[in-house]
Amino acid sequence: GDLDLLLAAAYVSDAQYNRNVEFETSPQAIRLYYFYNHWTMRAAIYFFIFVDLSLALFEKPALFPLPLLATSLVEVLCLTAFFGRLVHFAKVTPQMVFWKDTKNICVMVTIVLTLIDLIIYGSLEAVNIHSVRWSRVLRPIFVVNFPESRQIRRAFRSIRNTLPDILYVFLLFIFSVLIFSLMALKLFGNRSLKTVDGSPYFTNILEIAFELYILVTTANSPDVMMPAYDFNWWYSLYFITYIIINTYIFMSVFLAVIYNNYRKHLKNEIRKLAYLKRYKMMEAFNFLNVEVGTEFVVTEARWKQLVKVVAPDITSSHMELLLRICDEERKGHVGMVTWLLAFPFPALSQSGVAGVLLAILRLLFLADKMNFLRLADLLNIQVVTINVKTHPLETWMPRVYQSPASLLVRKVVRHRREVGKSSGYAMSDLKKGKASRLSFLLHASWSCSRTPDEMCFLGFFVWAYDVIILINAIFIALDEKNPFISYAEWVFLSLYIIEILLKLYTYEPRTYFGMKQYWNWFDTLIIIAALLASVATATIQSARKYNSQQVLDIVLILRILRLLRVIVSIQRSGSFQGAWGDAATPGLLLQKASSCQPKAPELFLDPRFRVIVTTLINIGPTMLVFGGLILVVYYAFAIIGMEAFHGKIQYLDPNSTAPGALVCGNPALNGSVFARDRYCKNNFNDIASSFIVLIELTVVNQWHDILSEGLALPAQRRGMLGVASRRRGGGVHLGGTDFVPMADGFARVTHQAAKLYFIGFHVVVVILIVNIFIAFILEAFFVAY
Amino acid sequence: GDLDLLLAAAYVSDAQYNRNVEFETSPQAIRLYYFYNHWTMRAAIYFFIFVDLSLALFEKPALFPLPLLATSLVEVLCLTAFFGRLVHFAKVTPQMVFWKDTKNICVMVTIVLTLIDLIIYGSLEAVNIHSVRWSRVLRPIFVVNFPESRQIRRAFRSIRNTLPDILYVFLLFIFSVLIFSLMALKLFGNRSLKTVDGSPYFTNILEIAFELYILVTTANSPDVMMPAYDFNWWYSLYFITYIIINTYIFMSVFLAVIYNNYRKHLKNEIRKLAYLKRYKMMEAFNFLNVEVGTEFVVTEARWKQLVKVVAPDITSSHMELLLRICDEERKGHVGMVTWLLAFPFPALSQSGVAGVLLAILRLLFLADKMNFLRLADLLNIQVVTINVKTHPLETWMPRVYQSPASLLVRKVVRHRREVGKSSGYAMSDLKKGKASRLSFLLHASWSCSRTPDEMCFLGFFVWAYDVIILINAIFIALDEKNPFISYAEWVFLSLYIIEILLKLYTYEPRTYFGMKQYWNWFDTLIIIAALLASVATATIQSARKYNSQQVLDIVLILRILRLLRVIVSIQRSGSFQGAWGDAATPGLLLQKASSCQPKAPELFLDPRFRVIVTTLINIGPTMLVFGGLILVVYYAFAIIGMEAFHGKIQYLDPNSTAPGALVCGNPALNGSVFARDRYCKNNFNDIASSFIVLIELTVVNQWHDILSEGLALPAQRRGMLGVASRRRGGGVHLGGTDFVPMADGFARVTHQAAKLYFIGFHVVVVILIVNIFIAFILEAFFVAY
Numbered sequence A, B: 001g002d003l004d005l006l007l008a009a010a011y012v013s014d015a016q017y018n019r020n021v022e023f024e025t026s027p028q029a030i031r032l033y034y035f036y037n038h039w040t041m042r043a044a045i046y047f048f049i050f051v052d053l054s055l056a057l058f059e060k061p062a063l064f065p066l067p068l069l070a071t072s073l074v075e076v077l078c079l080t081a082f083f084g085r086l087v088h089f090a091k092v093t094p095q096m097v098f099w100k101d102t103k104n105i106c107v108m109v110t111i112v113l114t115l116i117d118l119i120i121y122g123s124l125e126a127v128n129i130h131s132v133r134w135s136r137v138l139r140p141i142f143v144v145n146f147p148e149s150r151q152i153r154r155a156f157r158s159i160r161n162t163l164p165d166i167l168y169v170f171l172l173f174i175f176s177v178l179i180f181s182l183m184a185l186k187l188f189g190n191r192s193l194k195t196v197d198g199s200p201y202f203t204n205i206l207e208i209a210f211e212l213y214i215l216v217t218t219a220n221s222p223d224v225m226m227p228a229y230d231f232n233w234w235y236s237l238y239f240i241t242y243i244i245i246n247t248y249i250f251m252s253v254f255l256a257v258i259y260n261n262y263r264k265h266l267k268n269e270i271r272k273l274a275y276l277k278r279y280k281m282m283e284a285f286n287f288l289n290v291e292v293g294t295e296f297v298v299t300e301a302r303w304k305q306l307v308k309v310v311a312p313d314i315t316s317s318h319m320e321l322l323l324r325i326c327d328e329e330r331k332g333h334v335g336m337v338t339w340l341l342a343f344p345f346p347a348l349s350q351s352g353v354a355g356v357l358l359a360i361l362r363l364l365f366l367a368d369k370m371n372f373l374r375l376a377d378l379l380n381i382q383v384v385t386i387n388v389k390t391h392p393l394e395t396w397m398p399r400v401y402q403s404p405a406s407l408l409v410r411k412v413v414r415h416r417r418e419v420g421k422s423s424g425y426a427m428s429d430l431k432k433g434k435a436s437r438l439s440f441l442l443h444a445s446w447s448c449s450r451t452p453d454e455m456c457f458l459g460f461f462v463w464a465y466d467v468i469i470l471i472n473a474i475f476i477a478l479d480e481k482n483p484f485i486s487y488a489e490w491v492f493l494s495l496y497i498i499e500i501l502l503k504l505y506t507y508e509p510r511t512y513f514g515m516k517q518y519w520n521w522f523d524t525l526i527i528i529a530a531l532l533a534s535v536a537t538a539t540i541q542s543a544r545k546y547n548s549q550q551v552l553d554i555v556l557i558l559r560i561l562r563l564l565r566v567i568v569s570i571q572r573s574g575s576f577q578g579a580w581g582d583a584a585t586p587g588l589l590l591q592k593a594s595s596c597q598p599k600a601p602e603l604f605l606d607p608r609f610r611v612i613v614t615t616l617i618n619i620g621p622t623m624l625v626f627g628g629l630i631l632v633v634y635y636a637f638a639i640i641g642m643e644a645f646h647g648k649i650q651y652l653d654p655n656s657t658a659p660g661a662l663v664c665g666n667p668a669l670n671g672s673v674f675a676r677d678r679y680c681k682n683n684f685n686d687i688a689s690s691f692i693v694l695i696e697l698t699v700v701n702q703w704h705d706i707l708s709e710g711l712a713l714p715a716q717r718r719g720m721l722g723v724a725s726r727r728r729g730g731g732v733h734l735g736g737t738d739f740v741p742m743a744d745g746f747a748r749v750t751h752q753a754a755k756l757y758f759i760g761f762h763v764v765v766v767i768l769i770v771n772i773f774i775a776f777i778l779e780a781f782f783v784a785y
């Protein structure tokens, strides 16, 4: 009945989006489940997560301060939304399943803890006692634990699985560092050597271990070696051995262990996903099938109903086509095997053409199972799309559009081999047998045989514009104040506008600005922006305000980004990727990859170059998952950092006469590397600054100097007694280094805690997450090769 | 006849050592070929290569100066030796082959070029004109091109094969850096921002590109960002984007491309090696075989003759055993298949036991081909060796040695499960059929069933000493001037000596100090050294001279290295590696891996921990190849660096009153980071210093500061006019930064050339070789997992 259809559609939809949610099968629960998965609900929850995280911008220490009451109210609102989402989910899923899922428990506990913290903090604040908003550290839990962030959770699972191995390597590594520290203490400890700022060198085992840990990040190389090296050059061998073992071997072993686990884990996840997908599709099939003869099948009518539910805005011709793929032999129903292997749901999620293509490929794969086709042949097939829409100009003034001059223009502009028009789908150059079998849906209509002359001619337009872009690059590099140069910019702009107009003349505009035609959108937007900006600067030449400058900066960046098109142009020449993303040829065509190669310089025709560029481009989307992962970790560390270090360091204009402008407003930093290098803006005074500091810490360089921010805590206390400069103190030696051992117990504890914060960040972000990132890129290339 | 035997032996020997030399088959040529491969000849050529490379220590700029005549004579001697080796080779190999081999041509051209350079340099020097000894850069060619450095050549081949891919990535990377440079120029160029030392910020595109290139190495992060970030915090986004794309993505892509090529290349090399080995063995077989019945075989007598030639010092019992492996069915001859698969030449190169084991494994593999055994079963087999020698004490005083007290002591000391004695070879727990088939050579004699009590008891001795080592570690960390501590060191020393004596009492001494028992040698040597040093310090307590201090340093390091035994002790528990390297159980035994596990804390019983440690230990030998590779590259760069930069920077004791002691003897460095951080010893004044600077450059950190050494060239010229400080100038601002644009043309060229040297080094060493090193470690772990 209708309920079966709804259930089946829900399963298909779950399979399509890789959802793994157990839901009740009562009509009400299914309707609630539909509502639960509706895009508005998902968007709402993302919005509230975003708002909740953004609160850090407005809470003390704030970038844009808002009263506590306002932020608290917004936070309560967000918590209510999270709770509502949870209640909604509880109504959809069976009670047992809901309470067994740690994700739900996690979210609930976090909501309760946040409320408790809010109440305590609010009441203390009311009586003017300032406490710590510790529950803010928990906010990333909402990002991770809602079912929508499946991929971030997968990344965390991957990290969790790697932890035992990482722990073993880490133990060995720490053991090695300690052995070396002990050696250093014995070798250098009683030589009364001095560091460059006059403090004793390598006399305390903990400090040695910390310095050697920093050496692993290379941040204090070669400074840490110099006093010993100056004393006797044989001692450099100690440091070289240390660097080989710990910086090179151990850091590579971390990567190796993470990479191997990542790969193992990835395989398991893919296997699980494939299993779940098939399982969900089987469930859907079981709800809809009827017995016909000896086998269970889904009737055509039922199938159409289902597709209408899963993708309400599908065109009937598109659906007809999909059906032909699923019910190839026109039996009037879909069997189980075809259902599982060729259900066209990617066709529904991806832009029509790509989906149909995938479905066809899957069908061919199915045919392979039936011994009609070999997979190896399929891999040789390249897919090109054919323009099926008629240009509006052809409808309005066919005679002009088809005139010889117009044809010539269009021929020049088309930078790809000309493709004949065809309705439906075309496939050429497949082995006989197969072609005839598939001919009902694929009929050849295109030939790629072409004289070399014509090929050369076809490339002209693209190469002309590549050259123009390169000349433009040189002009951008030159001084724009020269009137000739700024005049030239107008010429380039006109050329680019002409290019776009010509393309719109040649290609069908709706196709040119199709859904997936990112590069065309990119081109056009950049040029329109540049046009607007140039007009703006020309008219309000004198009124160059700060705000308009920011806009101009963005336009300038866009103008330079235009140069990226050279890469795209190289990449497109003859590659699958290029043909696929090219607006000139929508439609569908299967073609042997080797049969027709356009001209391009030898270097870039090397398939390896294209593999590299394609892999680089394909890496893009997954980067977003890493963005989420990094955000979660950074947010937690930023909140902790802000609580611990905010206000210690101030950025004051160094040209101002304010006292302490040159020492970041903290006399303890007098003579420190931190102040000398003007790192004052690297502080934890608001969430934006904190994120930037954390990025700098991820890059690792100078992190021991940035760390002096943490160390400035005890230094500040020492500041009462005198000015102390602990680290390599630059030109100004103010003595007072003897204060360090005198630092009181509390300061010492804070000092050590600051080190732990930075080491913890290093282990989590640099050793774990950055290595997972590298592993991901390694794997992407491994698969591509 | 005899010639056939010699020929066959030469082929077998070539197969054994993976040599790929085509040689003439005349009796004289074969004898010459034997002489060519003789270890004395190989040692001599290595010696001359070593001497030739070492000349850099004595030539100007010298660590130990020698007159030009002396070094030139030695060099001519070396060249003569190289030429002699080449002539020898030419007599062995066919003319055509010799002249087609680029290696030989390379060596000859290098010899000629070196002679020409020597003559020119010598004659110019005679008339007091100082020129450049450019041919010294070519010396590493001798290291690479003699047939003895096969593995280094393989590494270079691997690099060469990677070059096209690397080039593509490098082009994309440079394109990206240039795009970003252009953007930076436009964004920051006309903001009149200043760097921390007051020089203009980001105004010249080449300087921007260079700074951004450095940012890829992270060396100038976050300094390069600070002026823009101070101006407007939005600009930090520019740098963050740059770091993500270029530092993270592109650097990972370099690794990915190198790793993939390395792996592909490795597979090909191994395939080629296996093919060559089989080919050589076939050739040998063809020289010796006779027709018996329907097949060609090698008779037992002939086989024995051959083994005697290949390994003259083999014992007859060893040979009899090898024959039993090759002629399993006692037919009196060896067939072709057995010959190819089971020829025991590794038995001859590796220490007897390992070789025989490999031969047996190969035989089992052969049996697999005959469907007797499955490879999967073989992989489950673990190999343990059994003590076959009788302890001398047992011979001298059997009653005492076998007394209950003595047995108890030996039981406690044995840290491994007790292994029964057996002559011959034993194999247990294999599936029936196979065991019976192989029983003539393997007979089970060992049972691993043991009560938990006993297991616990057995571990006691090892764990007791692990605890002692850890306590010792704490005592080492404490102040040794405390008389109690120095007394404790005597106690520890006594305990260690007792340990060694007990082990020598329990285990057969010749076995304990066997060929491959590195750890036992290591233990004993460290303890004897510590004993000697302690006695020495106790007797000449007052006469602590500088020289004796150096010796004490080494002893101290050895004493601390003793702590490494904890890892070994963990590693040994129950692992294949452990059993293999353990003196307690020489002999041979095949045993199911899972059948008997000793006790150890859960953490370390995890096989993954052992895999990690084992892989780390196995990486060791191949590191030597990288050592060779690095040496070759470093040597060339060191020579160039010495020619370009020697004498520019002097290390003067900073406490001395010598003028310029604080500015490395070069007034141009006044106020530079280089002088401020006391990098004066980081100079190119001799080959040892150059190597250390190059290692620092490999670590990458602060390389732009070290680079100021290169930049000090123009600065020195500017020094005539005034004191200029180009880079972040520290506390002392002396102005003069406006001199930079005024620097004359020549200085500017030198300045740019210095940059090219450092960038070239970075590309070759950091991007290529370090990544190959990481790829090698990744692959080692990939294979181990």
Ligand code: NA
Binding pocket: A217, A218, A219, A700, A701, A702, B217, B218, B219, B700, B701, B702
């Ligand atoms: Na660094």
